[in-house]
Each structure stands twice: as C-alpha cells, then as structure tokens.
Amino acid sequence: MKLSSDQATRYARHVLLDEVGARGQLRLLGTSVEVRGEGAAAEEAVRYLVAAGVGEIVVGADLRQLYSETWADLNPEVRVKSGGECRHRLELGPSDSRLQGAQAALKVLVAVGVKGEA
C-alpha cells in the first residue's frame, strides 16, 4: 500500500513527522473509530478524525444528519456511518467541551498514527 499523490499532499503535515510518516498515515486510513455522544465535544472529535483521514467513523444518527455534508467536504475519502463495529471507541458526554473532543481525537491519532495500533 502506498499513499496516492493527492493523499501525500493532503496528509503532508503528518507524513513529515518521523513518528508518523507514510506508514502511520496508512494505518490511520485503515482504522475505524466509533464516537459516542451528540454534543459539541463529539462533533469536534469527529472533525479532527475526519481531517486526519481515519478511514471509517461511526457516529450517532443525529450528529451524522447535521454534519455529514460538512465532513464530506472536509475529507471526501472518509466514510462516516451511523452503525457498525470499530477498532476504537471514544465516549463524550453532552457537557464535555470542544477541548475535550480535540483531546480525545488526539489520543486516537497518537495510538494509531504514532504508537502503531491498528
């Protein structure tokens, strides 16, 4: 597996990181994350996962209805679904902040992109 030239451009800031590189980016593209929660924190986490190219994301139906267009524009190659099994799971409560959402997304990106989890 190799990154396409479009992917190499889109994810250039990840590929530049020695700790991530093309291999880490390919792992991100091949993984799946379920984001539980309907509030701003969950929305924020999904934004960053979509931007980072996490291949498949499962979210609640409400969130998906509100933002699927935005996410598809941000990164058309990510599939956002409202059901299915995932390798990773984030839970964010309705009172959690966007800060916590970004933090939760960061954790997954580090686990998969840097530490080599599938």
Next chain:
Amino acid sequence: MTDRSHTRALVVGAGGLGCPVLLGLAEAGVGRIRLVDDDRVELSNLQRQVLYGVSDVGRLKVEASRDRLERRFPDLSLEVEATRLDATNVSRVLDGVDVVIDATDDPQARFTINDQAVAQGVPAVLGGVIRFEGVIMGVQPGKGPCFRCLFEGPPEPGEVMTCAGAGVLGAMAGLVGHLQVQRALGLLGDRPDEAAGYITTVDGLRGTTRDVPVPAREGCTACAQRTASSFHFMTPSTQENSMSVAIKIPTSLRRFVGGNDQIEVAGQNVREALDGLEAAHPGIKAKICDAQGNLRRFINVYADQEDIRFLDNLETPLGEGAELQIVPAIAGG
C-alpha cells in the same frame, strides 16, 4: 451563561489554530470577532484546518471562514480583513478590541502582537503549535509577564521551525486552539489573574499539559514601552554635532564586529548610527538591513528600549549617549 454578546475579540490567523479559536469563541457567545489573515485554503491545510473543505480550496481563508461561521452562528458579527498583520498595521487592527488571540504560524507576528497588545493595554493570548508540542500564554498588559519577558525576540531566519517544514499532528492544533480560547475567556472573566503569568506547554505524545510560571523580566522592551508610553517624547534632532551612540550587538552578529558586544559610533539618527557601524565593520549592515536599506523583517532595533518600528524607523533621532539594541528575531511556529 455569561453574556459576551458585546465582547470584541481579534483573531490573527485563520489556519490550524484559527479554526478552533473561531469556533470556540463563537460558541462561547463572543458577539464580535475581527479576523485577519491573507492566506488561501490549500489541500494540505485540510488535515487540521477543520473549518474548511475541498470546496474552499483556492479561496481566501477569511472568506471561507466567514461563510462557515455566519451559517452556523447567525448572531455573530464577524469583521474580516484579508491582510497580513505586521508592524505597520498592528495598532489599527488592535484598536478597540477586548482581547487578541495570536493564531498565526509566524513567530515575528507573535512578537508584534505581544508588543503592541502590551503597549495598547489589550489582554492577549499567544500560542504556537508544532509536531506534538504546543505553548499557550495569557498576557495582562502592565500586570505580570508578557511573551517577550520569556523570549527576548523571534528566531533568526532559517532557525524558524514551521508546521510546513516539521509537520504537526492535526488534533494538536485543535487542543492548543481550544486552550487559547479557554485562556482568552479567563482574561475576559472575573479572575483574569488566573489566566496570565505563566506559560502552558502541551506534550501531545504523553497527553499532558504543564503550567510554568514566568517571572516578569526587568528590561523587557515590550513591558518598558507600556510603562513609558504615557510620557513618550522625542529627543530633539536639531543639534549639529554628532551624537555618541552605543550599539549593543547580539551574540549571533558578534563575529562580524570582532567579537565585541558593544560598538560606539557617532550618528544623529538610527540610519547614521548603522552607517557608522558599517564603516567600522564593513559587511554588518547587510545583516541588519536588506538591499533597499530597510530593516530586515526578523531584526528588531530598539532605541533606548523602544522598537524603532513604532518610532520613526531608521530616521528615529538619537540623543547623546543613546543606546541602540539590535535584536534578531527567535523561534515559534
């Protein structure tokens, strides 16, 4: 919820930090936001600049953010300007705001914002992110340390690490941007003291943040400007005799002046003093000024503790015994 509908925030930069900062401020109910940025959206931005999409590629970031934010926050009054903030426009851009957030990836701009915010008494939140690291610092002008108390100046050209060169993990920008929002709301709130006086460092790999207290530095040129600004006066430049001026040479330039840290020259203004320096040590002026003879972007020159960019630049008059300090700009990103 606190009513922030009349709060005016200035956001400088609509990139990796700007996106979460704008979303966070708007969601917190900040009613008026001024946004300044001259960049256009590129495909490589979309890995972390989550306010945009493929349909925005090629557009000005300020226009794309306006569209996105107006749709989502109809009550928000957003004023955008497709300009790059620099020493020539910073005082106008800062005019009338309650808080400024530095969301640029330009270390020089960070210092420009810091210095002018301190001078104009505008609370500021400085921030930077690169690789897996971030820093955030809240500044209360005239009370406690500023960003320049911590770092004397921006990096030298070539020393600057940027996201474009070193990479950045996407969600790091989100984390740092939202921490900046939190700090800004703190500065605007009832206990602003708790939001300033320290720098927060973020370690994304470990998932930790650390608050490190920063002492106010005696001799900080930005803070000095604050205390001096109320009775600012010019030295008359009418005398015929040349003034003796001491030029303080930074470490990085000392090899051009035989290793000295200070050179005495004659001159009635900054330009004459620099010409005197060049006459004594040929070749050094090219390190300070560009081919057109203007001050290089990453070099700051202070005449008796004041940035000459805020005075008359190279024409700033110098009195007898004046001290000229050359400060090459330090890192950020």
